[in-house]
Amino acid sequence: MSREIEKKWQKKWEEAKLFQSDCDEREKVFLTVAYPYPSGAMHIGHGRTYTVPDVYARFKRMQGKNVLFPMGWHVTGAPVIGIASRIKNKDPWTLELYEKVHQVNKEELSKLEDPEYIVKYFSNEYHQVMSDMGYSIDWRREFKTTDPSYQKFIEWQLRKLKEMGMVRKGNHPVKYCPNCDNPVGDHDLLDGEGVDVNELTMLKFEINGKYLIPATFRPETVYGVTNLWLNPDVEYIEVKNNGESWIISEKSFYNLSNQIKDLNIIGKIDPKEFIGKFVKNPITDKKHPIFPASFVDGEYGSGSVFSVPGHAPADYIALQDLKNNENLLSEYNLKETVANIKILNVVTLKKYSEIPAKDVIEKLGIKNQEDPKLIEATNELYKVEHSKGIMSPHIPNYGGKKVAIARDMIKDEMINNSLATIMYDFAEHPVVCRCGKRCVVKIMDNQWFLKYSDETWKEKTRECLNQENIIPNEVKSNFEYYIGWLKDWACSRRIGLGTRLPWDKQWLIEPLTDSTIYMSYYTIANYLKNINVQDINDAFFEKIFFNIDSNDLKVEKDIISSIQKEFSYWYPLDWRLSAKDLIGNHLSFHLFHHAAIFPKENWPQGMVVFGMGLLEGNKMSSSKGNVILLSDAIEKYGADVVRLFLMASAEPWQDFDWREKEVIGTKRRLDRLFEFVNKIEDIKGSPLDLSNIKKVNLSRKIDLWMINQLNIRIKDTTDALEGFQTRKALQDCLFLLKKDIDHYTYRVKHLLESDNVDNTNKNGEGKWDEAIVYVLSTVFKSWIRILAPFIPHSAEELWSSCGGEGYVVEAQWPTNIPLTYNSSQDSNLEEKYLSTEIIEKSEEIVQGIVHDILQIKKIIDKEHKKIHIYLASGWKWDLYKIAEDIGKPDIGQIMGKAIGQNIHDDKKEIADFAKKISREMTKTRYIGKIDEYEILNDGKDFIEEEVKTEIAIHKDNSYDPEDKAKNAIPYKPAIYME
């Protein structure tokens, strides 16, 4: 298969407009995949994502369905803004990424300084590669999310949600770079990728009308404070907030000033002057001394720490250090104060003492506050106290409550009484922006939120989920979890490409929010291209989607009605395909918004979730350069090989692994398909003509077997594809069917080779056995169609070269081929031989006999002049039936019944055989009595050929010199080798 041939068919399909779908009388199938965000070149991971729906679309078309498979470009969002500016700034890492990995040539590279150009460039690239892959997309409906009419659609949607009360205003903390003056995502970071933002409570400890405001994860430990820590080597400042004076570290101001408005620096503070003084506990009013500590990080929180030595290992060990540090004690004159410190208990914990911090310190053998194991100790105690701790009984109001509950109650109480405030900080430092400056946590105010926390909305969304097919079913519980967990979603952004919030133009609509119900947009996108944007208004969408009339409608009536018709034909969406990692956001949002906006009858019907891609066992990643571009793969192997590999190596929801070696193997397998045609033509002695296969009545069991296998494979493949199991489908229709064909040709080889076959039939046409030609041609005709969704170009080429009618793309999906049996003896017997079970069992018996004989031959190394085969006598069948009815290998019960029914005279023989059958029955499937004599006679030529010895099949034991006949079991005749 050359690329030229693939291109030839792509051109023909396009010219014939095969994939342009409009509403008609047929049943429809509408499926969409998440549209790509084109900020880089398409790699093989994307290839899998988009090939799955294409295969399914092609499969459904062949089943006679009207299939809509559209594509668009999600160009809204912030990443390209950063990329563009990095290219403009000649950032070497970015330049290399785009030049080497995304293979943008030098000339184009400089143009990528413009974010709009980036998405334009790569959406063109995507379009081209998708065409090269042969995707059956209706390109008339292609759009970008920045198209004016799409923006109208988004504005309408947001206004509608706002009217429904699903939008609110609020504040939100984000990772932020003060230098770039922008929020930053993980991909914008030089350092600190994946670092969490934590919420801390800052407690106000009063001292001389000013406040030290140590921040903590554990506000409930305020009851166990013994002292405060300041680091004498850190620089502190005084700041004013709402008339209050706070003392914080200079470094923490950088972060805090982004969270708390009107934070003004008053001046520097010398921490040494505070050491030894006393502060007032905001909740207990106790006085606590301030001590020096080196472990206090000026960059974290507000640069001071309150000490709870009973429950914080760091505090405990710092206190010990201080006690032993004569220099410090005398420098600040603290000896007496320190000696008077009494460690307090706050939380009761089973298996721990009154002072859990001490237990942990001793367990881990921590020596001083510089010990790196201190972090481990802190984490361990933090976890245990949070999950298992109970507030000790002496704590007022909260004693006996679980720590996890009391913590929030205490925090809220203090905040409500202005004794504390919330701040955010990174879990780890530093977090560095790509520009080189440190990031902070900034509180974005006047943000807009979608109220996913709304219980009524959640409930409706669950209802929407429950009426859907989810593939694979296991991820359904994931959806349930996420729907429950989702909080309000900040849906507005400062930067990026996108649509502005219609009622607050300073904000852009966030890209996950503008892609929730766009599937509906596809159904009408082709019409909107011919409508004046000014005429597209809310009234228009309300009319199209809900048939609500309005005076504001500006579009002509008949145009409206044809658009309406198109929408109501295609909607609801039958399948939504997307990646696994989007379950928690995009796919859930998709459910939320459909549930809110559309009536039940237009709720989506199904979702398929994709796994990830690996490259030779490693995670694929463009930014790390570990990818193969799809265009390169097509160039090297051809689109069909790439498609076939991607579909065969894993089910869509599993991770697939692109292994060069196996890709090459796939290519070879495809080549063999072409060779198969030559083989048939060779046997036939003339070119294959699929439109004109000569029907032949079959009389050999093996011919029936082959057709029967074909039917099984067709059914299994069809069932697998209905459930998007592309891998299983290919196992059945490519690998296993190939094996069947190999088996068949092997099985009939004596009919093709031997001289006693008449090379010409009575009409003088055809070279060999007509039945074989019929069987192989029939198999091939189905085979090529069933493979067409996977390897459309090759299938088309073979189809046309073998006389197939029209395009194979449009051919009918193969279905069951009825079996007819041409029995020479008795036409009434027909039915008896045509069940799948009997056909399969017949072949099993023949193969079993050959196998057993060969095995025996191997064991006893001597010449045989004849092999005798004895069949199980009637009473054995009766006994087998009895055993089967009983259903388990209960020898006593089997014998009892057998003797009761008097099936055989010799009771000892019954006993022996009952033992045998009870073992055998667990290994063999019972399908009723069959005519073994006929079956073996039919396969006699083959058996003799295989074992290279004459055989005799006996109906009775009149000739049985070594008394072997008694070994015969139903489905397993006895063998005597003479």
Next chain:
RNA sequence: GCGGGGGUGCCCGAGCUGGUCAAAGGGGACAGGCUUAGGACCUGUUGGCACAGGCCUACCAGGGUUCGAAUCCCUGCUCCCGCACCA
């Protein structure tokens, strides 16, 4: 931490509504065939022991249910993934 999903033969990976499972398919390895001995292709072998079509040991570990478990239940160990303002 919360939530989800796994652990199968040299490797990947099916099976997992209990018996037809020494376990599909692919890759690798080994042997043989073919051969312009280079690739490709074809056949066979790839847990152990037997040597009249058989037996034993096996599907993370341990326990249980059952006539019977890779498959069902419990316990332990262990691995992977998602946890947001980002597509």
